[in-house]
Amino acid sequence: MNIYDIAKEAGVSISTVSKYLNNKSIRPELKERIEYVINKYDYVPSAVAQGLVSKSMKIVAVMVVDIQISHYAAAAYAIDKTLSAFGYRVIICNTLGDEKNSIRYIDSLIKINVDGIIFIGSIFNFLNKYEKVLKKIDDLPIICNNGHLDTNNCHSVYVDDKMGVYNAVEYLIKKGRQKIVYVQYLSTSSSNLKCSGYKEALEKYGLKPVIYHTDDLMEGGYQVVESMLANKEEMDAVMCGEDLLALACISGLSAANYKIGSDIDVIGFNGSSFTNLSNPRMTSVDNKIEETSIKSAQMLLDVLKGKKVEDVTFPCSLIIKKSA
Amino acid sequence: MNIYDIAKEAGVSISTVSKYLNNKSIRPELKERIEYVINKYDYVPSAVAQGLVSKSMKIVAVMVVDIQISHYAAAAYAIDKTLSAFGYRVIICNTLGDEKNSIRYIDSLIKINVDGIIFIGSIFNFLNKYEKVLKKIDDLPIICNNGHLDTNNCHSVYVDDKMGVYNAVEYLIKKGRQKIVYVQYLSTSSSNLKCSGYKEALEKYGLKPVIYHTDDLMEGGYQVVESMLANKEEMDAVMCGEDLLALACISGLSAANYKIGSDIDVIGFNGSSFTNLSNPRMTSVDNKIEETSIKSAQMLLDVLKGKKVEDVTFPCSLIIKKSA
DNA sequence: CTGTTAGCGCCTTCAT
DNA sequence: ATGAAGGCGCTAACAG
Numbered sequence: 189m190n191i192y193d194i195a196k197e198a199g200v201s202i203s204t205v206s207k208y209l210n211n212k213s214i215r216p217e218l219k220e221r222i223e224y225v226i227n228k229y230d231y232v233p234s235a236v237a238q239g240l241v242s243k244s245m246k247i248v249a250v251m252v253v254d255i256q257i258s259h260y261a262a263a264a265y266a267i268d269k270t271l272s273a274f275g276y277r278v279i280i281c282n283t284l285g286d287e288k289n290s291i292r293y294i295d296s297l298i299k300i301n302v303d304g305i306i307f308i309g310s311i312f313n314f315l316n317k318y319e320k321v322l323k324k325i326d327d328l329p330i331i332c333n334n335g336h337l338d339t340n341n342c343h344s345v346y347v348d349d350k351m352g353v354y355n356a357v358e359y360l361i362k363k364g365r366q367k368i369v370y371v372q373y374l375s376t377s378s379s380n381l382k383c384s385g386y387k388e389a390l391e392k393y394g395l396k397p398v399i400y401h402t403d404d405l406m407e408g409g410y411q412v413v414e415s416m417l418a419n420k421e422e423m424d425a426v427m428c429g430e431d432l433l434a435l436a437c438i439s440g441l442s443a444a445n446y447k448i449g450s451d452i453d454v455i456g457f458n459g460s461s462f463t464n465l466s467n468p469r470m471t472s473v474d475n476k477i478e479e480t481s482i483k484s485a486q487m488l489l490d491v492l493k494g495k496k497v498e499d500v501t502f503p504c505s506l507i508i509k510k511s512a
Numbered sequence: 513m514n515i516y517d518i519a520k521e522a523g524v525s526i527s528t529v530s531k532y533l534n535n536k537s538i539r540p541e542l543k544e545r546i547e548y549v550i551n552k553y554d555y556v557p558s559a560v561a562q563g564l565v566s567k568s569m570k571i572v573a574v575m576v577v578d579i580q581i582s583h584y585a586a587a588a589y590a591i592d593k594t595l596s597a598f599g600y601r602v603i604i605c606n607t608l609g610d611e612k613n614s615i616r617y618i619d620s621l622i623k624i625n626v627d628g629i630i631f632i633g634s635i636f637n638f639l640n641k642y643e644k645v646l647k648k649i650d651d652l653p654i655i656c657n658n659g660h661l662d663t664n665n666c667h668s669v670y671v672d673d674k675m676g677v678y679n680a681v682e683y684l685i686k687k688g689r690q691k692i693v694y695v696q697y698l699s700t701s702s703s704n705l706k707c708s709g710y711k712e713a714l715e716k717y718g719l720k721p722v723i724y725h726t727d728d729l730m731e732g733g734y735q736v737v738e739s740m741l742a743n744k745e746e747m748d749a750v751m752c753g754e755d756l757l758a759l760a761c762i763s764g765l766s767a768a769n770y771k772i773g774s775d776i777d778v779i780g781f782n783g784s785s786f787t788n789l790s791n792p793r794m795t796s797v798d799n800k801i802e803e804t805s806i807k808s809a810q811m812l813l814d815v816l817k818g819k820k821v822e823d824v825t826f827p828c829s830l831i832i833k834k835s836a
Numbered sequence: 837c838t839g840t841t842a843g844c845g846c847c848t849t850c851a852t
Numbered sequence: 853a854t855g856a857a858g859g860c861g862c863t864a865a866c867a868g
Contacts, residue, residue: 190845201855206847215853230648235623236563237845240860245560245624247603255592255604256585265580268606277620279571280579280604282592296601299559300569324554406788432789439763439791464730465756467763514861525839530863539837561861564844 189229198225209233239301248488249279249297251290252308257405258432258460263308263333263481270485276303287314291321304329304488307337308481310377329491331484334378343491344499345484349378352473352504353385356455357427359506361393365425365453369398371412371437373405373429382429382457398423402433409436417444424452425512431456431463431472438466438511453512459505468510476502513553522549533557563625572812573603573621575614576632581729582756582784587632587657587805594809600627611638615645628653628812631661632805634701653815655808658702667815668823669808673702673781676797676828677709680779681751683830685717689749689777693722695736695761697729697753706753706781722747726757733760741768748776749836755780755787755796762790762835777836783829792834800826 191209195202198221207214208222225231239245250267252260268278279297283290290312297305305328313335315321322339330342334349360368370386372379383399390397400415402408409428413436416423426441428434434456438448446452449468456463459474480502487497515533519526522545531538532546549555563569574591576584592602603621607614614636621629629652637659639645646663654666658673684692694710696703707723714721724739726732733756740747750765752758758780762772770776773792780787783798804826811821 191847192845202846203848203855203857204853207854210847213853218854230644232619232623234564234625234845236560236569236625237860238847239560240558240564240845240862241847243860247624254589255579256582256589258580258582258585261580261582261585264604265578265606268579268604272605272617272620275620277603277624279601280588280592281596282589293596295556296596296599299556300571300601301558301560320554406785409789410791436789436791439789442767443791461730465733465760465763467734467760467767516861526862527839527841527864528837531838534863537837542838558861561844562863564846564861565863567844 189231191233194222194225194229194231198222243301244303245277245301246275247277247279247300247302249281249293249302249305250308251281251283251293251305251312253283253285253311255280255282258462259458259477260308262460262477266478266481267306267485270482271489274489285311290315291318294321294325298324298328302328303492304331306331306333306484306488307335308333308484310335312337313377329488331488331491333480333484341491343487343497345480345487346499346501347475347480348501348503349475350381350385350388352475352506353382353427353429353457354389355504356457356471356473356506357386357389358392359508360425360427360453360455360512361389361395363453363512366395367398367423368395368425368427369400369416369421369423371400371402371409371426371428371433373401373408373433374403375401379429386427405430405432407436409433409438410440413437413440413444426452426454428454428456431458431460431470434470434472434511435462435466438468438470442467448511455506455512459507463507463509466511471509471512472507473504474507475504513555515557518546518549518553518555522546567625568627569601569625570599571601571603571624571626573605573617573626573629574632575605575607575617575629575636577607577609577635579604579606582786583782583801584632586784586801590802590805591630591809594806595813598813609635614639615642618645618649622648622652626652627816628655630655630657630808630812631659632657632808634659636661637701653812655812655815657804657808665815667811667821669804669811670823670825671799671804672825672827673799674705674709674712676799676830677706677751677753677781678713679828680781680795680797680830681710681713682716683832684749684751684777684779684836685713685719687777687836690719691722691747692719692749692751693724693740693745693747695724695726695733695750695752695757697725697732697757698727699725703753710751729754729756731760733757733762734764737761737764737768750776750778752778752780755782755784755794758794758796758835759786759790762792762794766791772835779830779836783831787831787833790835795830795832795834795836797828798831799828
């Protein structure tokens, strides 16, 4: 069933059908006949054929490291919801942080002529090293969430992670905490930024930074607590770079008979729903993943409409519950 | 840059270029000239134009309820990885369990002529009520994960959730547990199935079922524990329908001075990485989300190749750690 | 093996 | 307002 079939059965030309499909004014009588035939066969014009002409199939891509990480899942979810409400289809690419893999994805997206790409996370800044890749996407509408690419049509939405941690740590200090330990997950540019927020806050108040590292999002918190106990670390607060780490810290410290929220404070980072999974409930830095993702999607829609857009930076906010 | 430009500059006809692109045998000399021009301009043939002819743009869709639920994220991730290795692009649709929304997504996918759809979860069986929808996808390659649609080209991968719970409960009983409580999340057909596995196991051994319900994946475990304590529930084991519920149960029961793994056993369901986030580590029923997802993707690839495929059912396995 | 030609399904001038 | 015709970029017969 194509536009010719519809035209023939309705007794009009294909261009009249095309006009009907594109809401251009045609005689009411013809409109009715066309409508009748279209409904009869449940006809839907082929987006592929339309795409060949119009250069747009209304497909957008989201590049993330791993959709299994709740933070990225939340981003992908919010973007999908926002864009699909406007008829866009969303392709999610899990790059695993691998450069070759990311580039392969981009090539694949170019091939189908995607309308735009949203990159989630500063990790994708590595693409600036690849001139050839940049050239391929030079005019493509691009939104970077916490990052930036050197192309003609790239726009950014930032979150001030560093200030988020800074403020949380300052909150602890003003509460009277003096021995604040930081738990860092991996060492991406974003996680380093958070850590530097911690260091600057301590420095301002003349306190000594103590940092523990882990590469394990699930058990890392426990491993870190074990190290702390083994080191007989004197501490009255723990600032974690991820909610999941804080979750394990709370659990591990509780098991070691620390009273969370009184003996010791624990703060997480992300403001995820995991903050409700700890006992007591977790205070956390909300880095506004939902807002920034929606904003990214809206910016892309604006760019696609030809509107001017401006880069923005969102502040984090501290969501205080019981753990600090 | 299109096939005409390449042909002209290489001094050959477009069909020779087309043949080169499709690995058909051409004179080495021409091949070299074409290759040179293609590399010079980084030319990539348009999948849209190819799609118009070949009826395939190598795009596949995955329908899930919500990518933010780790179980679905794991499925989407495994499918994306498997299919993108074969050059397919994967569109993920978050239906939120809404019927109208699901149908809207399907229409959108038909419009771009997707090569196939993978449905994750029994919830999508509701589509069997909509004849019109079924008709639209009657010949489309479809794989249902734990479900089935009444179309010409639908194939299924099942997991025996019920037996998974049955075996876990039997394991508890054989360990000597007598007062086993079940915690059910929501009441979808799949969650009901799990619960019935629990009931049948208890019945076999002449024990009395006690079931707690919750609709909250995060705090639900705590709420249930509170109810249990308020009811002075006599119990020596808790079987949970979800790992996250078990996580909160373990935490809540620990706080109430139960010794997990000795006073009381707790088992989760999913075999997710959250089993490493509890203290002690969680015993859980692994419902093989990764295997079944990969299998679904492979089945789809086989169907697309024209191979015959057969429905399969995976058994769950009990992964024993410390909580039971 | 190579080139010519006719579609794939739709949109878009351009006359009418 | 309507219809005829050309073109979007590619594949697939069909001749040569």
